[in-house]
Amino acid sequence: MSHRLSSVATDSSIEKSYQLAHEQYATIGVDTRAAIESLKEIAISMHCWQGDDVGGFENPDGLLTGGIAVTGSYPGKARTVAELRGDLEQAMALIPGKHRLNLHASYADHGGSVVDRNQLQPEHFLSWIDWARQHQLGLDFNPTYFSHPNSADGFTLSHSDRGVRQFWVEHGICCRQIGAAMGKALGSPCINNTWIPDGHKDTPIDRNGPRERLTESLNAIFAQPIDPRLNRDAVECKLFGLGSESYVVGSHEFYLGYAARNHKILCLDAGHFHPTEVISDKISSVLQSVDELLLHVSRGVRWDSDHVVTFSDELQAIAQEIVRGGFLKRVHIGLDFFDASINRVAAWVIGTRATIKALLHALLEPIELLRGYEVDGDYTSRLAMLEELKAFPASAVWDYYCHSSEVPVGPGWLQPLKRYEDEVLCKR
Ligand code: RNT
Ligand code: ZN
16 A cells, blocks of 8 residues: 655744744854845756657657666656646746746747758747746757767767868857847856767877867857847756767867867766765855856766766765855756656656755854864864754754745655646556
């Protein structure tokens, strides 16, 4: 017999617990109200591609390529623009706060006749812009340099063939225009992220040539200046992909240098480094040399597996680094995972709620107190306080935040989600 949740905490118990938590945090100089106010200002960029296994709407039978992979066959994958929007609306109704949507170019609303990637125009995203406006969401964007015949060789912007390179340069140029149109229409800059799959399965002879060509292609794409209030360009590095295990053109060093030299945003994906490396420690390092960062918050398990983000030590460390460093204005927080083995809408809810919760925990730290211990060389108190904080009642503040944001508290979101699964997803 499956156990059903009997009831969710009552309004008054949520408020009582919050009041007690508020008092306990006050004893260490933390104002829970200020933490909640700051949290409300943080928009998480939710990735559209969790909803349909990175499929997009160009070709229903199209294969996912580019060295990334989705596993699982849970029912209910979104097949149309309308289904994807419905699923996003359901997910967002279970997540506190106002967030953003991160679209890929392959999610254009073509309406009947599909145009090729180098022909895409803002008009192909007008219905997304209208939808975003209606839901008060900002939009972010990504050119799609995979799942296309011109990426079949495993190379795009660094391809040795000039014609293939040119096709992708044109795609990059269109996508910046689309980003600018989104930014303009919604009054919020679109973060436009470039990730390419280019690389070799086996040891290459020429590691330099593709990198020179990638530099040249990026320079061509970014040649036209665009008002940063409309569109801002980011570049995402990677260590390896499926089929590009031995060499990836757009490595970390490549893009760190490129971003610093060209004032681009550097994108750090949590799954794109050696398994023992963490991006939390890279945030303050790279912010010495680049103006802004984009994060692809992900969870690699043994490799860049793009598991659903959970409330892990590393997620907490990422949030702490952003908050402790005072970097909330310079770090754009996006999500990047794709799991088809569980309810896809739940995957969004779990990953996004975990990320917001981690930010709340970070905002509830007595940072000045901890800094003071460190400055005084009192590492005993620093360690003691960090340990004691782990048992502080942050969950009461989190529940109160969900409650006052009119979204379900605790596991209370599972029931409406299951209803949506029965009534909508299982009928697809
Ligand atoms: C791939 C990159 C990239 C993609 C998305 C779909 O390894 O992480 O960000 O996941 O563009
Ligand atoms: Zn990514």
